[in-house]
Amino acid sequence: MLLAVLISNSVGNILVERFNGVPAEERLHWRSFLVKLGADNLKHAKNEELFVASHKSVYIVYTVLGDICLYVVGKDEYDELALAEAIFVITGSIKDICKKPPTERTFLDKYGKICLTLDEIVWKGILENTDKERIKRLVRLKPPTEF
């Protein structure tokens, strides 16, 4: 299960969060845990440099992209490597939408589209589409494979 996708700005304000199968009372903890991880490690990180963490049997992969930080949390089949895959798709799509590594402004400008994109990438806690073109088509309500 892909437990969470969380996007925050550089000072730890949360911009987007999608939890799947995380009890409501634990979300706050995850949120602060992730933001703290980011604050500790992402200061001088390069764009899209992947970081990894774990808590019990849960894996966390996070990275920085322009002004925003991305965190994905997963367990079972979504281990570090699968999460790396997922975060790769997400960063790629965000870059496409914002044309380049986003500033916070551009990210917020494209907020709606990003939400839709995320909706196509992670569907009920399961990674769905990984192909960028396909995601773009689906966001525009086109069929996944065009004829």
Next chain:
Amino acid sequence: MADSSGTTLMDLITADPGPASSASGSTANATPSSASASAAASQLPSVPMTTTSSSSLGKTILGEKKSKRATLMQIQNETISAAKAALQPMKTNIMPQKQKKKPVSYSQLARSIHELAATSDQKSSQKQLVHHVFPKLAVYNSVDPSLAPSLLMLNQQCEDRTVLRYVYYYLARILSDNGAQGLSTGGGIPTPNWDALADIDAVGGVTRADVVPRIIEQLSAEASNVDTEFHARRLQALKALTYAPSSNSDILARLYEIVFGILDKVADTPQKRKKGVFGTKGGDKESIIRSNLQYGALSALRRLPLDPGNPVFLHRAVQGVSFADPIAVRHALEIISELAMKDPYAVAMALGKVVVPGGALQDVLHLHDVLARVALARLCHTVSRARALDERPDIKSQFNSLLYQLLLDPSERVCFEAVLCILGKYDSTERTEERAAGWYRLTREMLKLPENDSKSSKDKSQKTRRPQPLIKLVMRRLESSFRSFSRPVLHAAARVVQEMGKSRAAAFSVGLTDIDEGVSINEFADDDFIENPYADGARKASSMSGSTGSKETIASLLASLMEVVRTTVACECVYVRAMVIKALIWMQLPYESFDELESIITSELSDPAWPAALLNDILLTLHARFKATPDMAVTLLEIARIFATKVPGKIDADVLQLLWKTCLVGAGPNGKHTALEAVTIVLDLPPPQPGSPSGVTPVDRVSASDPKSALALQKLVQAAVWFLGENANYAASEYAWESATPPGTALMMLDADKMVAAASSRNPTLAGALTRLQRCAFSGSWEVRIVAAQALTTMAIRSGEPYRLQIYEFLNALAQGGVQSQLSEMHLSNGEDQGASGTGLGVLISPMIKVLDEMYRAQDELIKDIRNHDNTNKEWTDDELKKLYETNEKLLDIVSLFCYVPRAKYLPLGPISAKLIDVYRTKHNITASTGLSDPAVIATGISDLVYESKPAPAESDGLDDDLVNAWAANLGDDGLMGKSAPAMSRVNEFLAGMGTDAPDVDEENIVSRPSVGYDDMWAKTLLESSELEEEDARSSGSSSPDSIGSVETSISSHFGGMNYPSLFSSKPTSYGTSQTSERSGGNRYGSSSSIYEGASSPIREEPPSYASSVMQRHDSFENPMAAPESSSFESEDESRRNTSGNPQFGSALYDFTAGGDDELSLTSGEEVEIEYEVDGWFYVKKKRPGRDGKMAGLVPVLYVKPR
């Protein structure tokens, strides 16, 4: 972007106030910041417009609800204006004043949607929706159900794809929004709980329950629409439908119907997937639409609950493997692999055709979808290991060979999954046999590519046509992964190595003989690991592979892998390092030298970056490692020792103690001494501060620089001392009831030096433990000393001579404080009085000494009697025997108060009495083993320890799980610490591989965690109070060494706070009900002394009765030196009386300003009602609230004069 750092989600909705103002005339009037109530009023006309248009579409429900909705809108707007008002200050903080933009409120957005929905055919409305309204709505964490009608209308009327896409998105969110308090998966700015809001409205509002059926209705209709032009929307409708709560069986049944309906149409068409068709353009329109629908249906199916008994379900999933859409294939495989867990036979049969070479499953190997191949690996593993398929080895081998081929996969994720599957790691259920078999497979089997593989594919597998041993493939792959720069890859690779270690350990523990069959052992003399029987034994005959020559062995492969693993410890990410260390711990074998591991861990622990949670995780790994290989006990203890001494503040003392205990049991007869040494070393080592010189008094030294870690170390030392006292006899195999030395001989060796010499020569383990405890009894902090004295008593009672006498002497000295200077001159240097004068520990020790006194006196008596009888050649009369027996029983009773002894065997009167007591017993038919039914005995659980006749847990091949668990459970029971039960559960949880709950971030930040157990909270409050008291004790102890106040508080913190096993608490309920205060200790004494007095002669002669010792103690409590603030028990009593009885009043003597939230400011002369007292504070109530508005709170005792 100068102020970008301050922007938040609110900023987004602030970005452009346009939509509301430009949307329509009515909203243009309502400026965003104006009072929402008036805005709502002006809005009302527009609402019916929306509803009429929707009812004109044949949905009449809303028309009837017109008035209700109007009311609802009003309430909603009011709520939201309140919410907006709350958000307002935040906004002004974020946005500089110069910006005039105001955030768009939720109600405005909602309004805009209603309006724009009505005019959705206009381009401008569509633009508004897409660019302003919908993106802003996404910021909120839930969607108001009352928007649904408008959304549905848009869904039906609007043509714009982007608008429609948003509509599906929001409809899905309304469907999924089932969290309480409006908490959904969405996150974002909190919104009200719409349903609750609607319920408050007496007339009735729009709740989810109202709209969900309509949404489902409409979406289902769309999802069943067969129009080919419509099929993209069809997929989205289907997707949105899957968000409906699966608890509703009606909806579920409907969804199944739709999904299978689609599959009925599109799945059966026979199609052979062509190479390169995956996800690429091309092909005819019909087949592409079909494949899109296949994808949509399978994706939806994946989100629905499994239906294992349903053949159609399985059938469709199996068909899915041949679909053209890669994601559909992935979902199909995932569904199948989950089904295979439940019914492997059915799955294997259903897959019959696709698994053959050239079949669809083989094609998946080349599918460009990592997760699909991962699912394939899992599927292959499940089927090839299924018991149900034992009769079909052909099928199993097909899947097996597929699994082995996945080892060549270009993606690490897939390759590692295959390795884990081969190793027998599939889910969190760990089965040793499966693991062992996994190691066997990995080391012995070969990858043979199928014959016709070369025909059907032209990938790199052709280059490696020659059969390859799995182990080599895996090792090579892992080594290259360790050279990766990507942290996730490193982390994953280390994890795979860890799993390898687990399987290897499992292979070890099930015994190698059946694995090694037919392999010559001493063939390779150049094997580095020649001393390692396993590496020899399980070494595969790699010469079979031909290409690599016969030099390569598993051992050498492993050695080179481990070399790479060790270098990975240089990674800057602690999580990777932690995983590497875990891997190293697992790959460590009992016979290998662990110097390298030790030095790695030592240097790692010096790094302050390690979070505590991670260190505890490693500690738990040690636990797991021990469970797998009990032989490792000593090694693991050594590692644990490093943790204990390097980072006492970060690790969980309870888990550590559990590890000590389990290791001690598992260490075997020869390892026990070493195991105990490993524990005692904690007592000797200097504190972890870098640069601090090796101090003689570690605890005090640390406290100067870092109170927190000092406290932790102190707790650890206490735990170690207790552990030592409780287990030294076990470790030393020295028991009074098995000792052959008659008591008389010991009495003759009263010369202390000789005694010590004799003792240490006879049993160095026990003597060593004694020495350490003696040192602790002198030099530690108060808590440590008290525990040490108790530990010594326990040992005195359990050990035979000369140890008992030695301890007896020592305790006497301790009580009088006379010999302190002799024995601890080295500790005097720190300038602090050790406090072991008669007034200190004496109070506590005197009962202990008395027990020993009793025993010795009775022994003397007995010897005298025996001599008398011998001299006069008299038979023992029944009365004499009875008296003897009663004395024996009495002493047993007393001794049992202090620690557990086996009543049947224990002879307080010495071995010499055994015969006489036996005579009496046989005469009167008394069974000797009554003692075992003593509840205290069962509760303490020490019995396991003392009875070595129990199945020896030390056997290397079979550490009895039950025993260890019983042990661990006992640890919780014997009152060692309030928190050890959680420690146990933590260990169990870890061993079971569970644990996905949220991490704790910062102890300071987390005030109360809802998931915390009651025990934890209890323990925490106790701990905190003891910390306070402890500081109190320390300060007063140093300023006035003779102050009883300090003794008292430390005692109370000791008994009450730490909940340590005290002398008194070994019998939990029989004496007094409360164990949390010293007072109850006194009570227990009283009752035990009454037993005492009810008994016969020799005790009566004893001058100071127990009752008087209690009296002494109460005297000491009234010591004037003790400050009134210190928690004296009198005042506690008093306060208790207060709470139970009539209230007490008082007046404030001075002004007092509250220093914290729970404190109360006072003006002198103010009248207050005293509720209760706690730790030098009164909890008082005022008659009327003070200037700060508070009525009640804590004030210092001295500030209030009770009347």
